[in-house]
Amino acid sequence: MAERSSDFRDTLLELIEESPEPMDHPSPDRWLAYHRGELPEDEETRLQEHLARCRDCFDLAEAAAAFAEPEKPDAGQEVETAALWRLLRSQLGPSVGNVRSISAGRRGRPLWRFRLASTLAASLFVALVGLNLQQRSEIAALHAPQPNVAFVDLPSGERAAGGREQTVPAGTRMLVFSDKDLPAYWLAIREAATGKEVWSGELRPNRDSVLTLLLPEKFRPGRYRLELSDARGGKVLEMHLLRVTEGRGD
Amino acid sequence: MTVGEQTPSPVDSPRAGPEDVLRAVRDFQRGIDREKSFELLFRRFRPRIERFLASRVFSHEERLDLTQAIFLRIYQGLEGYRGEGSLEGWVLQIAFNVYRKWRDRQPGGRNASPEVSFDDPPDAPEPSVMESFPSPSTAASPFDQAVRQERLEALRQAIGELAPKQRRCVELYVYQERRVQEIATVLRISPETVKAHLFQARQRLWDKLHPLFGTIDF
Numbered sequence: 001m002a003e004r005s006s007d008f009r010d011t012l013l014e015l016i017e018e019s020p021e022p023m024d025h026p027s028p029d030r031w032l033a034y035h036r037g038e039l040p041e042d043e044e045t046r047l048q049e050h051l052a053r054c055r056d057c058f059d060l061a062e063a064a065a066a067f068a069e070p071e072k073p074d075a076g077q078e079v080e081t082a083a084l085w086r087l088l089r090s091q092l093g094p095s096v097g098n099v100r101s102i103s104a105g106r107r108g109r110p111l112w113r114f115r116l117a118s119t120l121a122a123s124l125f126v127a128l129v130g131l132n133l134q135q136r137s138e139i140a141a142l143h144a145p146q147p148n149v150a151f152v153d154l155p156s157g158e159r160a161a162g163g164r165e166q167t168v169p170a171g172t173r174m175l176v177f178s179d180k181d182l183p184a185y186w187l188a189i190r191e192a193a194t195g196k197e198v199w200s201g202e203l204r205p206n207r208d209s210v211l212t213l214l215l216p217e218k219f220r221p222g223r224y225r226l227e228l229s230d231a232r233g234g235k236v237l238e239m240h241l242l243r244v245t246e247g248r249g250d
Numbered sequence: 251m252t253v254g255e256q257t258p259s260p261v262d263s264p265r266a267g268p269e270d271v272l273r274a275v276r277d278f279q280r281g282i283d284r285e286k287s288f289e290l291l292f293r294r295f296r297p298r299i300e301r302f303l304a305s306r307v308f309s310h311e312e313r314l315d316l317t318q319a320i321f322l323r324i325y326q327g328l329e330g331y332r333g334e335g336s337l338e339g340w341v342l343q344i345a346f347n348v349y350r351k352w353r354d355r356q357p358g359g360r361n362a363s364p365e366v367s368f369d370d371p372p373d374a375p376e377p378s379v380m381e382s383f384p385s386p387s388t389a390a391s392p393f394d395q396a397v398r399q400e401r402l403e404a405l406r407q408a409i410g411e412l413a414p415k416q417r418r419c420v421e422l423y424v425y426q427e428r429r430v431q432e433i434a435t436v437l438r439i440s441p442e443t444v445k446a447h448l449f450q451a452r453q454r455l456w457d458k459l460h461p462l463f464g465t466i467d468f
Contacts, residue, residue, distance in 0.1 A: 008455075008463040009424060011401050015409065016425045028339035028346075035438065045414070051436055052421035056350075058428065061436045063346045066302035067338065074297070081296045084314065085289055088321055092285065 016052065025057055026050065031064035151176055152215075154226070154240045165241035170221050177203070177211040177228060177238070185211060186232045192223035192241065203228070221246050275337060278328055288328070292321060295341050302345055306353070320348045401462050408458040416451040419444050424468045 026034075026047055033039050034047050051058050151174045152166060177185075188200040198220075203211040211228075226240040271294055274287040299320055303313045323344050331340055409417055415437070422433045430448075434441040448468075456466045 007401070008405075008459070008466050009468060011398075011405050011463070012409070012420075012424050012468075015402060015405055016421060027335055028342040029335045032336070032339055032342065037438075048414075048418055048437060052418060052425060055426060058422070058426060058432075058436060059350065060342075060346055062432060063302050063349070064342060065435045065438075066305070067298045067342050069298075069301060071297065077297055077300065081293060084296065084317065085292050088292065088318055089285060089289070091318070091322065092288065092325060 019053065025054065026061075028060060028064060031057075031061045032068050034061070035065050035068035150174065165223075165243055167243045167245060168215065169245050170219060171217055173215040175213040175215055175226075175242075177213075177240075182230060184231075185237070186229045186234065187211075187213065188227045188229070190225045190227065192225045195225070198224070200232075202232075215244070219244055271337060275328065275331065275333075279331075288325060291324070291328075295324075295338075296321075298338075299341075299345050302342075303349065306349065312352075316348060316352055319352075320345045323348055404459060404462050408455055411458075412451050412454060413447075415439070416447045416454070419447040420451045420455075420468065423448060 030039070030047065034044060039047070047061075051061060150171075152168055154166070154175055154177050183204065185203045186200065187203050189198050190196060191198060203213065205211055221244045224242045224244065226242055227236045228238040228240075229236050270290060274290040278284050278287040278291075296317065299317055300313070303316055307313045307316060324341060327344065331337070409420070412420065418437060419433055422428045422436075423430075430441045430444045434444045437444070452466055452468065459466060
């Protein structure tokens with residue numbers, strides 16, 4: 001943002017303020033249509049010209065952008081919306097007049113801000129218990145920073161099932177496969193004893209030309225076989241044996 | 251569909267269709283199952299309001315307060331909604347008004363009052379605006395005025411020769427003092443494109459105006 005004053009800036013401000021102030025302010029519906037690309041080009045241009053002079057319309061246009069975004073299903077937000085509705089419902093009386101008095105948060109009632117925050121926290125807790133384990137771990141993985149992630153180097157050349165087994169304590173670990181030159185690989189993680197696949201996915205070299213995989217906190221302890229192939233169902237190029245044990249062991 | 255007809259309730263779905271929403275408004279206005287009708291509207295619009303508030307209000311608790319204030323306003327005003335514009339536009343206007351009122355009350359809000367020093371004697375005369383900011387017409391010499399006029403004309407011409415998108419980016423960035431991300435949102439282009447427009451505009455203005463202005467700093 002421009003913060004300094006200068007001859008150039010002052011002259012530009014003077015020039016813009018010389019132009020007539022816009023009078024005909026677009027409605028919220030026009031801004032919604034604008035953000036959805038429903039307006040002809042010349043009207044879009046007019047609206048954009050209007051924004052340069054009109055601060056309130058700029059703010060409204062920016063708000064309309066958030067409204068016009070397509071809906072995306074979000075389990076976490078639906079839970080919060082449901083919890084928030086339960087709280088709001090208690091504020092809505094049988095008549096509109098009743099709503100006003102309750103929303104003022106007076107007459108000996110606790111402040112609704114306090115009630116809202118504490119009750120919502122309780123409601124969310126109860127609601128979140130209902131989410132399945134996968135949803136919860138996804139949310140945690142998305143939101144929680146993970147410091148001190150240890151690296152486990154998996155040098156190439158371990159091509160046989162009889163290769164050296166690496167032991168990795170449970171906890172977040174970054175597996176690093178080195179010395180790769182293909183643009184993409186396929187990694188399958190199998191239970192060592194049964195060969196049952198527990199995870200598979202494509203690996204691509206990162207900017208340092210290494211392949212990496214984050215082993216999460218909750219990865220189940222056990223013995224695994226990591227098979228690195230040239231493609232899904234393709235030739236296995238490397239195999240690493242990994243033993244995941246209980247405890248962080250940092 | 252007539253009012254009061256028994257149909258499966260769409261309330262449980264946050265993605266109720268436009269007809270469900272309009273029916274809910276009609277039912278609410280006629281006093282038919284008001285709570286259920288309003289719940290549908292709440293579920294329909296709350297995600298949008300949260301998206302709107304999320305980038306503007308950092309505190310989660312403040313956002314909850316504002317969300318509740320917005321829906322209470324909607325609840326209070328819904329009987330008066332006559333469908334002259336879309337319901338979505340009407341809700342947007344209410345959400346925006348509630349947010350703006352809240353924003354203007356914040357310390358850095360639009361209407362923040364200037365701080366007053368306690369060191370000033372209470373009966374000290376207010377400084378004259380004319381003393382602080384002498385107007386060009388009274389203070390500037392004819393030469394200064396001629397220079398100013400020349401600069402204004404040169405800038406007008408240089409700005410007019412910029413590509414429209416470049417000009418808009420400069421105006422919003424300098425005049426409105428908006429951030430790149432905000433400009434990108436309202437012009438529906440990427441922040442990188444805004445930066446590129448600003449960069450190119452700066453280059454062009456420098457080429458044309460640096461003999462007059464010296465620096466083109468924005």
